[in-house]
Amino acid sequence: MMAASRGPLAAALLLLPVAALAALPPSWPRVHAFQAVVEAAARVLGNRPIDAVERADGERFLVRAGDCRVAVRLVVRAGAEPGPQLFDAIPDAPDCS
Numbered sequence: 001m002m003a004a005s006r007g008p009l010a011a012a013l014l015l016l017p018v019a020a021l022a023a024l025p026p027s028w029p030r031v032h033a034f035q036a037v038v039e040a041a042a043r044v045l046g047n048r049p050i051d052a053v054e055r056a057d058g059e060r061f062l063v064r065a066g067d068c069r070v071a072v073r074l075v076v077r078a079g080a081e082p083g084p085q086l087f088d089a090i091p092d093a094p095d096c097s
Contacts, residue, residue, distance in 0.1 A: 040089035068096040
């Protein structure tokens with residue numbers, strides 16, 4: 001009887017980390033999105049320091065570095081496991097005209 005009662009308890013304890021990940025504050029996904037956008041823009045902008053990041057719409061951001069501009073698009077990856085949303089940040093070619 002004792003071993004049978006541990007089964008549900010053990011299962012519940014295993015689910016605690018999943019529940020904690022699902023309960024992230026709304027600001028954390030946004031922080032990770034901005035970090036991915038800045039890193040992708042920095043790769044294509046080279047040594048130019050980034051001055052501003054602006055959200056153009058739901059999945060597109062505009063990054064400004066001096067006279068250069070670059071659009072970065074976030075593409076959501078399908079996640080097999082619960083937890084933070086995964087995405088790829090895909091930059092366009094910079095416009096430095």
